[in-house]
Amino acid sequence: MTSVRVALRATGVVSPQAAGALAYRFFHRPVMRGRVRPAERSAHMFATTETLDVGGKRVVTYRWGDGAEPVLMLHGWQSRGSRFAAFVEELRARGLTPITFDAPGHGDSGGTCTNVLEYAEIARRLQDRYGDFRAVLAHSLGVLGAFQALRSGVRAERVVAVGAVCDMEYLLDRFSSELGLAARVKAELRARADARLLAPESDIWQRFSASYGPESVRVPILVVHDEDDHMALADQGHRLAAAYPDQARLFVTRGLGHSRVLGDPTVVAEVLRFLDAAPRREPAEECAA
CATH class of the missing domain: 3.40.50.1820 (Alpha/Beta hydrolase fold, catalytic domain)
Structure with a gap:
């Protein structure tokens, strides 16, 4: 995740929109598949x-x-x-x-x-x-x-x-904190998630919370x-x-x-x-x- 963090920070300086698009790609796709453990x-x-x-x-x-x-x-x-x-x-x-x-x-x-x-x-x-x-x-x-x-x-x-x-919003906050996303990049990430993650559903951060x-x-x-x-x-x-x-x-x-x-x-x-x-x-x- 260190390389992802560096890439997002560098991209965010030039274009928060591009950084938000890149962040969204990592936000909704697992970067690795869990393997069967020995136990x-x-x-x-x-x-x-x-x-x-x-x-x-x-x-x-x-x-x-x-x-x-x-x-x-x-x-x-x-x-x-x-x-x-x-x-x-x-x-x-x-x-x-x-x-x-x-x-x-x-x-x-x-x-x-x-x-x-x-x-x-x-x-x-x-x-x-x-x-x-x-x-x-x-x-x-x-x-x-x-x-x-x-x-x-x-x-x-x-x-x-x-x-x-x-x-649900905890996922966004946790992900943004781990990658050190600037406020503008986080806003771009949120906008993309709102538009695409559970489309055409709306109000996803409240309605899809367990509470x-x-x-x-x-x-x-x-x-x-x-x-x-x-x-x-x-x-x-x-x-x-x-x-x-x-x-x-x-x-x-x-x-x-x-x-x-x-x-x-x-x-x-x-x-x-x-x-x-x-x-x-x-x-x-x-x-x-």
Whole structure:
């Protein structure tokens, strides 16, 4: 990112408009694809893989189990579905079917970029295939996608948000701060994002935040956030929990940061306790012969 920062600063001196265009290119496209980590290889290897076509992009999906009692897992920016490997066997032991995917531009999926609307569309397509979700588990940017999915018709009994990005505008502020963008360049970047990122949608910074329209998400929520998360600052987790005061509980950790929190044994155990507290579904009655 150092070379990107230098290029943007140099371009911004000559033309804020050109720098804004360049910044937008990096803002909505991941600069790297997450690879399967050694600790994830076993789970990744034994997943049943399938594909979806979403807006002309090939999306790879992963399933462990027969599809009954599905739990949907949504990864974050420059990440991939295998990051949930620590949950796979534990969920399977409870008779649940973990399901995840690599978003467009991530992992093994096609495309070069993605957005929260694509996350929501993938979630709806997976619901059409497997039915309502016992739970939705999301990390980082995936939390924005999860809440957009829930507001647009995806049904789940419980929601877990780990290392959440709560506010869409936080992404813009964080990106601009990391690259040291001048105010005029940031303004150009924002204008391009307004016009193109989720076009033809409007008012994207409010409407696509996880805290927007809390009346549309009426299920128990567990918010897990690490106080030492330097990617999604702890305030984002606190803001998300505060937006759902009657149904959200905040579980705070320390010393794990943004990535390690997802697979930490203490966090995994807390998430599983939360899911175990959900009432069990009654099996469908069979018709007499």
